[in-house]
Structure formats: C-alpha cells, structure tokens
Amino acid sequence: DTEVTQTPKHLVMGMTNKKSLKCEQxxxxxxxxxxxxxxxxxxxxxxVYSYEKLSINESVPSRFSPECPNSSLLNLHLHALQPExxxxxxxxxxxxxAPSYEQYFGPGTxxxxx
Amino acid sequence: AQTVTQSQPEMSVQEAETVTxxxxxxxxxxxxxxxxxxxxxxxxxxxxxxxxAYKQQNATENRFSxxxxxxxxxxxxxxxxxxxxxxxxxxxxxxxxxGNLIFGKGTKLSxxx
Numbered sequence: 001d002t003e004v005t006q007t008p009k010h011l012v013m014g015m016t017n018k019k020s021l022k023c024e025q026x027x028x029x030x031x032x033x034x035x036x037x038x039x040x041x042x043x044x045x046x047x048v049y050s051y052e053k054l055s056i057n058e059s060v061p062s063r064f065s066p067e068c069p070n071s072s073l074l075n076l077h078l079h080a081l082q083p084e085x086x087x088x089x090x091x092x093x094x095x096x097x098a099p100s101y102e103q104y105f106g107p108g109t110x111x112x113x114x
Numbered sequence: 115a116q117t118v119t120q121s122q123p124e125m126s127v128q129e130a131e132t133v134t135x136x137x138x139x140x141x142x143x144x145x146x147x148x149x150x151x152x153x154x155x156x157x158x159x160x161x162x163x164x165x166x167a168y169k170q171q172n173a174t175e176n177r178f179s180x181x182x183x184x185x186x187x188x189x190x191x192x193x194x195x196x197x198x199x200x201x202x203x204x205x206x207x208x209x210x211x212x213g214n215l216i217f218g219k220g221t222k223l224s225x226x227x
Contacts, residue, residue: 031213033214040220041219041220042205042217042218042219042220043159043205043215043217045214045215048212048213048214055212056212056214088157090159092159094213096213097212097213098213099145099146099147099209099210099211099212099213100147100166100209101213102149102161102164103161103215104161105151105158105159105160106158107156107157107158108157108158
C-alpha cells in the first residue's frame, strides 16, 4: 500500500469557522508533511513531523495548527482563516526525515475560504 | 539557501516525440538529492525520477531520463516517446538537509496527438 489519503476532498468554510483536514498513511512512514499550493504555483512547505514530533514550522500563522496524534495520522486544524488561505493543501509522507527518501503525496484538499 | 529554477513555464511536444525540460539549482550541500515530480490535472503529485548527486551516472526510469551536469548545476528531464498521459505540470525539486523539498516553479507540458 503506497497510498496517502486526505479528507475531505473539498472544503468551503467561512472566516469564523473551525475545521480540520485529515491525512492518513499506512506505509509505516515516520515523517509527514503539510504543503500549501496556490493555483499554478509549486507546493510550499508548511510543517514537518518526524516521529510524531513537530520538526519544521515554516513560520506559518497560528490560525493553522498541526497535530500528529500517531504515526499514521496527521491533522491540520483551521481557525479564523482569511480568503487568501484558499488553496490546495497537500499532505505527504516519507519513510524517514532525510533528503534521500521519496515523498508520497496525497490528492489534496481543495480549501475555499469565503 | 537552496534554490531551484525552471525557466520554461510551458512546453509542448508531439505524441511519440522527445522533449527535454530544463532545471538549474543552487545548493551549498556537498551531498544532495534532486527529483522530478509530475502533477497531472487530477492533482496527485508523483515522483518521476530521482538523482543522487554523488552518483555520476544519470538516472533512468523507462522513458524518463535525466541529464545531470553537476558542475553546471543543471538537472534536465528527457521524456522519450511522449504519450498523452505525460501531459502534466512537472516540478524539479531538491531536498533540503532536513528532507524538506524545495520546488521550482514548474513546467506545464502539453502533448499533442
């Protein structure tokens, strides 16, 4: 199984809502990532978890709150978002947090903030 | 800081022909890894090919091969016998020391039947 799943596929939320994005992998990978991708742009790294601990936070606003409850699951909690946060949010995982390991990407969650 | 540059926003190729996508990079790492990822219109990003910088031999995966010029910091992707399913956005990327990927801006490849 080389699949990373993400739910929901699409999400529309108001600026006062609280919602969560979910990412799951069952490949035994110990590194998991959140990326943000605006239209016609490359993915931009947001957070990296290694062994369920936050390893990298790329100065992301606090209205995005990541959580890694176990080695297979990664959540991104959203609160008080702005319209400019509308984007495709991609989750990825790799065997370990090291440059040599391939990252497997999920299909993404298309987020629209109204 | 690492940077990755793709100078071709869009490319087009005839089906069954060969096309080369360009990528240059800059890094201060002595050992590093370079990748080409493909993102079809359905959005899921998949790895096309990977090159380890300490290996002089160019990586090859079926119809996909790279031309890795370490001194010139160039890492181009060649797609042979192009197929309609090759149409996608192609991202060149380097891996940072912590495993995070640094992407170029991407090249949108169209394949004409």
